Amino acid sequence: MSRKLLTLSLTATLMGGTAFADAPRVAVDIAPVHSLVTRVMEGVGTPDLIIQAGASPHEYSLRPSEAAALQDANLVFWIGSGLTPWLTDTIETLAPNANVTELLEADGTIELEFREGALFEAHDDHEEDEHRDDDDHKEEDDDHANEEAGHDEHEHGDHDPHAWLSPQNAMTWMNVIAGQLSAADPDNAGAYFANAAAGRAEIKVLIGEVTATLDPVRDGRFIVFHDAYQYFETDFNFPASGAISISDASDPSPARIAEIQDRIAEQGIDCVLAEPQFNPGLVATVLEGSNAQTGILDPLGSDLKPGSALYPQLIRNLSTALAGCM
Numbered sequence: 001m002s003r004k005l006l007t008l009s010l011t012a013t014l015m016g017g018t019a020f021a022d023a024p025r026v027a028v029d030i031a032p033v034h035s036l037v038t039r040v041m042e043g044v045g046t047p048d049l050i051i052q053a054g055a056s057p058h059e060y061s062l063r064p065s066e067a068a069a070l071q072d073a074n075l076v077f078w079i080g081s082g083l084t085p086w087l088t089d090t091i092e093t094l095a096p097n098a099n100v101t102e103l104l105e106a107d108g109t110i111e112l113e114f115r116e117g118a119l120f121e122a123h124d125d126h127e128e129d130e131h132r133d134d135d136d137h138k139e140e141d142d143d144h145a146n147e148e149a150g151h152d153e154h155e156h157g158d159h160d161p162h163a164w165l166s167p168q169n170a171m172t173w174m175n176v177i178a179g180q181l182s183a184a185d186p187d188n189a190g191a192y193f194a195n196a197a198a199g200r201a202e203i204k205v206l207i208g209e210v211t212a213t214l215d216p217v218r219d220g221r222f223i224v225f226h227d228a229y230q231y232f233e234t235d236f237n238f239p240a241s242g243a244i245s246i247s248d249a250s251d252p253s254p255a256r257i258a259e260i261q262d263r264i265a266e267q268g269i270d271c272v273l274a275e276p277q278f279n280p281g282l283v284a285t286v287l288e289g290s291n292a293q294t295g296i297l298d299p300l301g302s303d304l305k306p307g308s309a310l311y312p313q314l315i316r317n318l319s320t321a322l323a324g325c326m
Contacts (some may be wrong), residue, residue, distance in 0.1 A: 043191055092104050174199045295324060
């Protein structure tokens with residue numbers, strides 16, 4: 001370790017891990033991204049978390065301390081308006097002079113378009129099903145119309161914003177974060193980039209661990225509570241068979257629930273996964289009459305302590321919950 005990095009480490013230890021007086025003030029939107037920024041800033045400073053773990057990022061009222069953290073920030077890292085549309089104006093108002101990084105727009109970020117329908121199939125595919133009668137068509141057309149309205153109201157854009165659930169994106173973002181921090185604080189650039197390299201190496205090991213966890217259950221089929229996991233599914237080549245709700249901002253229609261129940265019966269779905277923040281009664285309704293197991297996926301790590309260890313544990317928990325439910 002160089003003398004400079006050793007001095008940084010010793011000073012951080014003596015100060016109880018608090019930020020250096022001359023380190024940039026950094027604010028971050030959600031706990032998984034905060035975890036990545038914390039890893040890159042390790043030994044130099046500590047970022048502030050704006051949206052507390054366990055809270056929905058779609059709608060959130062800032063506490064005075066969180067608003068103050070934004071006001072004091074030199075840098076802001078956030079997923080983007082697709083996840084937290086309310087935060088756009090808040091950042092512009094409270095942190096007009098901060099260097100703001102929207103990670104969904106960062107170079108190298110993998111972006112996936114929203115999937116359509118309860119079974120992730122295009123509307124036209126449903127229309128070609130010769131086994132449906134006119135009433136079924138009308139009910140489903142109404143359902144799709146309602147879901148499209150939900151897209152416009154809640155999802156703000158063409159791309160799924162849950163991009164942090166791709167470890168590939170997490171590795172890309174660690175370099176982006178290090179670059180922005182180094183531009184603001186060149187004296188500590190070596191520490192930022194060394195931390196980012198170490199963090200990326202840790203995520204590569206994590207990818208191997210998750211792959212090994214999922215390999216024995218790859219023949220299984222599962223349904224998720226809402227369509228938030230396609231980045232994880234894509235990275236690990238383990239696609240879901242459908243989602244109970246198109247968004248966590250609204251409840252599914254009766255027609256959508258019926259569609260999911262049909263899929264469970266027809267394909268012998270092994271597992272239906274709930275989320276800790278949302279109505280468990282919907283999952284119970286979907287499971288009626290089936291032998292599918294149930295488990296819980298948490299895309300935000302709501303029960304984990306914020307910090308550098310949260311992100312890898314969040315991804316690890318997704319894989320173990322999925323494998324255990326199978």
